[in-house]
Amino acid sequence: MSEELSFTLDGRRVPFQDGQTIMTAALAAGFYIPHLCFNPEFTPHGSCRVCLVKINGRMQASCTTPAAAGQTVLSEIEEVREMRRGILQMLFVEGNHVCPACEKSGACQLQAVAYYAGMLAPHYTHFYPRRPVDASHPDALIDFNRCILCELCVRASRDVDGKNVFAVQGRGIKAHLVVNTPSGKLGATDFNITDKAAQVCPTGTILRKHSGYEIPIGQRLYDRKPINVVGDVAALAVSKGGRRHD
Amino acid sequence: MQDFADLVFEGMTVCGRVIGARQGFVYLRGEYRYLVDALKATLQSRREAGLLGEAILGDPSFSFDIDLHIGAGAYVCGEESALIESLEGKHGVPRIRPPFPTTHGYLNKPTVVNNVETFASAAKIAVQGGEWFASRGTAESKGTKLLSLSGDCERPGIYEYPFGVTVRQVLEDCGARDAQGIQMAGPAGHMISAKLFDRRICFEDLATGGSFMVFDHRRDILDGIRNFAHFFVHESCGFCTPCRVGTSLLRDLVDKVHTGHGTRADLEEMRKLGQIMRVGSHCGLGQTAPNPVLDSLDQFPEAYERRLRSTAFEPAFDMNAALEQARWLTGRTDPAAYLDEEALVGAMP
Numbered sequence: 001m002s003e004e005l006s007f008t009l010d011g012r013r014v015p016f017q018d019g020q021t022i023m024t025a026a027l028a029a030g031f032y033i034p035h036l037c038f039n040p041e042f043t044p045h046g047s048c049r050v051c052l053v054k055i056n057g058r059m060q061a062s063c064t065t066p067a068a069a070g071q072t073v074l075s076e077i078e079e080v081r082e083m084r085r086g087i088l089q090m091l092f093v094e095g096n097h098v099c100p101a102c103e104k105s106g107a108c109q110l111q112a113v114a115y116y117a118g119m120l121a122p123h124y125t126h127f128y129p130r131r132p133v134d135a136s137h138p139d140a141l142i143d144f145n146r147c148i149l150c151e152l153c154v155r156a157s158r159d160v161d162g163k164n165v166f167a168v169q170g171r172g173i174k175a176h177l178v179v180n181t182p183s184g185k186l187g188a189t190d191f192n193i194t195d196k197a198a199q200v201c202p203t204g205t206i207l208r209k210h211s212g213y214e215i216p217i218g219q220r221l222y223d224r225k226p227i228n229v230v231g232d233v234a235a236l237a238v239s240k241g242g243r244r245h246d
Numbered sequence: 247m248q249d250f251a252d253l254v255f256e257g258m259t260v261c262g263r264v265i266g267a268r269q270g271f272v273y274l275r276g277e278y279r280y281l282v283d284a285l286k287a288t289l290q291s292r293r294e295a296g297l298l299g300e301a302i303l304g305d306p307s308f309s310f311d312i313d314l315h316i317g318a319g320a321y322v323c324g325e326e327s328a329l330i331e332s333l334e335g336k337h338g339v340p341r342i343r344p345p346f347p348t349t350h351g352y353l354n355k356p357t358v359v360n361n362v363e364t365f366a367s368a369a370k371i372a373v374q375g376g377e378w379f380a381s382r383g384t385a386e387s388k389g390t391k392l393l394s395l396s397g398d399c400e401r402p403g404i405y406e407y408p409f410g411v412t413v414r415q416v417l418e419d420c421g422a423r424d425a426q427g428i429q430m431a432g433p434a435g436h437m438i439s440a441k442l443f444d445r446r447i448c449f450e451d452l453a454t455g456g457s458f459m460v461f462d463h464r465r466d467i468l469d470g471i472r473n474f475a476h477f478f479v480h481e482s483c484g485f486c487t488p489c490r491v492g493t494s495l496l497r498d499l500v501d502k503v504h505t506g507h508g509t510r511a512d513l514e515e516m517r518k519l520g521q522i523m524r525v526g527s528h529c530g531l532g533q534t535a536p537n538p539v540l541d542s543l544d545q546f547p548e549a550y551e552r553r554l555r556s557t558a559f560e561p562a563f564d565m566n567a568a569l570e571q572a573r574w575l576t577g578r579t580d581p582a583a584y585l586d587e588e589a590l591v592g593a594m595p
Contacts, residue, residue, distance in 0.1 A: 046342050047486045049526050059525040064342045086522040090491035124495055125562040149484070168484075171320075173494045175484030 007071035009033075009053075014073075022062035022073055023051055032228035033075050034084060034113045036091075036202050037150035038063040039234060042159070048150055049087050050113060054080055085119045092122040094173075095129065096145035097203075103212045104204025106220025109234070110148060112227035127173075134179065136187030139209050140198060146205040147177045152234075153206060157197035165191045177205070200234050247274075247281055250366055251288045255312060257365030259297065260372045261358055262310035270312040271352070273329055276319035285314055321481035322531045326359040328483070339485045340529035363392055363456070383409035387448035395420045397429075397460035409448040417443065422460045427467055427546065429459040433474040434534035437467075437541040467542055467549040468504055474538040475500040481531065489532025492523040496539060502562065506553050509560045513543060513550055 006015045007022070009031055016025035021044060026033050037048040046064040053062045054074040062073070074080060091097075091110065099105045131144040149168060154177075157165040165186070169178045181188040191197065198206055217223070221230055221240075230236070247254065258270045274281065289312055292298040302308045320338045322328045327341035330352050351357020360368075367389060371379045380388040387409035393416060396402045400421025407416065417425050425443075430436050431454040438445070438452070445452050461470055475497040484490045499516050502508045520536030527533045542549060566585050573583050 044342065046528060049487050049528065052526055061528075066344065083522055083526055086518070087487050087526060090487050090495070093495075094487075094491045125498060127494070148487075149490075170484065172479060172482040172484045173490055175490060 005067075005069045007067055007069065007073055009073045010076050014067075016067040020067045022053060022055065022065050022067050022071070025067045026062065026073075033062050034116055034227075035063060036109060036113060036148060037152065039152055039200060039232065042152065042155050042200075045151060045155070048091070048148065050084055050117075052080060052083055052087070059083065081117060084117045086123075088114045088117055088119050089121075089123045091148045092119075093124040093126045095127075095147060096131070098145075102146065102204045103207055104146075106215075106217055106223045107233050108204055108222075109202035109227065109232060110146075112222040112230075112233075115222070116227050131176070134184075134186050135209075136185040137189075137191060137209075138187070139193040140186060140191065141207045141209055142179070142186055143205055143207065144177060146203045148203055148205075149175060149177065150202060152200040152202065153177070153197040156200045157191075157195065160196040163190060163195065163197070165189045165195075165197060202232070202234065247278065247285065247362055251281075251285055252292070253366045253369050254362045255288065255292055255298070257367070257369035257372075258312060259292075259302070259310055260368055261360070261365065263302075263308055265356070265358060267358070268309055268311070270310065271315050271333060272312060273315050273317055273323070273333060275317045275323065279316060282314060282316065289314075320483070321477075322483045322529070325529050325531060328529070329359060330357065337483070339483050340531075361455075384446070384448045384450065386450045391447060391454070392456050393447070393454070393458045394456050395458050395460070398422060398425065398462035398465070399460045407447065410446045412444055412446050413438070413452070414443045416447070416458065417460065420460070422462065424462040424464075425460050426463045426465070427461045429461070429470065429474075429538070430457070431455045432457040432459075433477050434531065434537055437471075437538055437545055439545040441545075467546045468500075468553070471538050471542050471549070472497075472500050472504050478531075478535040482535070483531070486526075486528035486532060488523045488526040489528065489535060492519055492527075492532070493535055495519055496523070496536060498562070500539060502560075503550055503553055507555065507560050508550070508553060509555050509557055511559050513554075516540075517543060 004015050005017065006013050008014065009026055012031065014025050014029045014031060020028070023033055023035065023038055023044070024040065027040065033051050033053060035048070035051040037045045038051060044063040046061045049061060051062045052059050054077065055065060055071055059080070092114070097110070099111055102108065105111060133144065134142040151168060154166040154168060157163045164180055167178050167180050168175055170176050178184055179186050179189060193208060198208070221233060221236070262268070262270055272285065274285070289298060296303055298311050300309045302310060315333055317323050317332050317338070320332070322340065323332045323338040325340045326347055327343060328338040330347060331341065332338040333352055347357045347359050349356055351359065367379070383389050390406050390408050393405045393407060395405055395416070399417070402420065405416070405419065413428060425440065427437055427439050430438060430452060435454060435457065436452070447454060461467060478493040479497045482489045482493045496516065496519055499508070499512050499519070502512055516539055520540045523536045524533050569583070569585065573579070
């Protein structure tokens with residue numbers, strides 16, 4: 001019998017198999033590491049950096065770092081938590097995130113991760129970008145103000161739906177999500193509300209029309225239990241408060 | 247590449263022979279487009295001499311050729327995996343590593359990515375041997391280093407030194423009589439003050455890619471730092487959060503201090519922000535983008551301090567201006583509708 005491969009996460013033993021990352025092994029073992037651009041159904045992206053952990057003394061993204069036997073991984077230590085809060089604060093000031101006025105509030109992964117990380121205020125100076133809302137599609141609304149450039153919709157539309165509806169345009173701080181049509185309007189695409197791309201947004205950027213505020217604020221997904229207990233909104237059925245439409 | 251392109255191509259060909267590659271690329275950034283015709287002519291003459299193409303020097307087992315690829319000049323494309331992405335016609339965004347280019351590079355094939363200086367040295371080593379190369383330099387840094395000297399000096403240009411030369415020696419040779427600081431290895435490198443001019447240029451002391459910018463005492467160091475901060479906002483590819491957002495936040499803080507509105511709290515904020523960028527960014531660009539600010543905070547604190555407000559905190563925006571719309575909407579012009587800024591700042595924690 002071969003010895004089981006494992007590393008430690010905040011002192012707890014996490015078994016893993018070859019090919020797993022720190023993130024996938026931790027999730028499989030029931031341990032939560034905060035993340036936004038990572039979704040277990042897709043190839044890791046490594047762009048949001050919220051899943052930073054300290055691996056053998058070095059800060060690395062847990063979603064892209066292969067698990068190796070004997071690693072010492074630290075996630076819930078103040079140094080990592082402070083780093084994570086800073087990165088979340090950057091995401092909050094980069095866009096326009098008005099939680100009390102957002103339909104997704106309470107079922108938003110960005111908001112839930114921020115609560116989990118102990119973020120109390122955005123801290124940095126707001127950028128207040130001007131980003132128009134796209135309501136041209138009969139069944140879906142896009143509020144670009146809430147986009148955090150995780151590219152999950154880009155990946156889902158390209159790799160699962162085979163439609164390539166979304167793309168990221170521009171460089172640096174000017175990088176922004178676009179709809180891949182000459183008009184830039186979602187209504188001009190073959191995007192469908194049952195598409196995978198309609199179900200993966202960790203924020204309130206891509207919303208379903210005609211069904212807003214069905215669950216009152218205070219009774220929503222993350223209002224009662226934190227994200228490390230509930231899990232990702234995209235991975236839950238509607239009956240559990242998730243936003244899946246299949 | 248202007249004077250020794252043939253030597254670089256020779257080094258690439260040697261590399262092709264050693265690793266069994268059939269194809270090499272020169273990735274030329276857009277700023278060097280003027281070299282294209284000369285480089286193509288050099289490649290062609292090597293082909294005609296049987297040094298490139300099918301069956302090099304008549305050896306049927308050795309075929310290797312070199313193509314030119316012109317990039318658009320993005321700084322991040324100096325990062326090897328972003329360079330490979332760009333070479334494949336994609337956005338210049340660094341890949342997740344591992345896997346590294348040595349196993350999954352161009353078109354996911356094993357790829358060697360090196361600087362032109364390395365290839366030129368490899369060609370010389372192939373002819374003159376490792377001992378010749380190792381006879382110069384220091385114990386840990388063998389050979390010589392090309393330095394690109396620029397800024398406030400009488401004789402700027404490209405100089406070749408054995409590793410281990412002191413900064414002071416270099417400054418003397420290029421006629422920099424009044425240097426107050428050097429930006430080593432480019433904007434992402436390190437800023438050093440006169441206290442460190444006796445340090446040696448080598449891997450075990452001051453490592454550099456070759457850029458060496460001299461700032462003399464007529465310069466305001468913060469002008470240079472501000473330039474670098476703006477440069478990184480422009481050059482961030484936008485992929486990861488700490489670099490995409492952090493470069494803009496850092497620029498705003500430097501601008502705030504530069505225009506005389508900064509306080510000690512802002513300097514502390516720069517250090518914290520710089521640390522998040524340094525350890526949290528996806529690639530070397532974001533990890534090194536805060537270097538000019540972090541270094542100069544340590545090496546040239548006076549460049550910041552002499553511009554600071556004496557207050558503990560200063561808002562990032564003009565509060566009175568921010569209230570203008572509210573005054574207009576309510577039709578108020580009375581003195582009480584305007585804030586006494588000094589009193590306000592005094593009341594801040």
